Amino acid sequence: MKKMFSEFYEFISKGNVIGLAIGVMMGAAFGAIVNSLVADIFMPIISRLLSGVSFQDWFIPLDGQAYPTLKAAQDAAAPVIAIGNFFGAVINFLMIALILFFIMRAMTKAMEMRKKKEEEAPAAPSDEVKLLGEIRDLLANKN
Numbered sequence: 115m116k117k118m119f120s121e122f123y124e125f126i127s128k129g130n131v132i133g134l135a136i137g138v139m140m141g142a143a144f145g146a147i148v149n150s151l152v153a154d155i156f157m158p159i160i161s162r163l164l165s166g167v168s169f170q171d172w173f174i175p176l177d178g179q180a181y182p183t184l185k186a187a188q189d190a191a192a193p194v195i196a197i198g199n200f201f202g203a204v205i206n207f208l209m210i211a212l213i214l215f216f217i218m219r220a221m222t223k224a225m226e227m228r229k230k231k232e233e234e235a236p237a238a239p240s241d242e243v244k245l246l247g248e249i250r251d252l253l254a255n256k257n
Contacts, residue, residue, distance in 0.1 A: 148213065152206050172198035 125131065160169050173184045174195040181187035187194045239247075 145210070148206060148210050152202065152209055156205060156209070157202065170198040170202055172196075172201070 157169050171184050173181075173187060174197060175181055175187050176193040176195065179187075179190075179192060181190065181192060181194075184194065184196060184198065
C-alpha cells in the first residue's frame with residue numbers, strides 16, 4: 115500500500131500531470147468566454163439580421179402541437195428537436211476553432227522568427243577555435 119502511494123505521489127508530482135490540469139482549467143475558462151461571446155454578442159446580431167427571430171428558439175415539436183417558444187414546449191414536456199441550440203453549439207465550435215487557429219498561427223510565426231534570429235546570430239567561437247587562433251598568432255609573431 116505504501117509503495118502504491120509513493121508511486122501515485124511520483125506520478126502526480128510530475129510536471130506534465132500538473133500542466134495537463136492547468137490546461138484543462140484554462141480550456142474550461144476559455145470555453146466560458148467563447149460561450150459568452152457567442153450567446154451575448156453574436157447571437158443577438160444574428161437574431162437582428164433575421165428580423166428579430168431568436169435563433170435559439172428554433173425548434174421542431176415532435177408531438178404535433180404548436181408551441182410559441184422552446185421554453186413553452188419544454189415546460190409542457192413535449193419532445194422537441196432543438197435546432198437553434200444545435201446551431202448555437204456549431205457556432206461555438208467554429209468560434210473556438212477559429213480562435214485557436216489564429217493563436218496557433220501567431221505562435222508558429224513567433225517560433226519561426228525566433229529560429230531565424232538564432233540562425234542569423236553568429237555562433238560564438240569555441241574554446242578550441244580560440245586556442246588555435248592564439249597558436250596561429252604566436253607562430254605569426256615568431257617569424
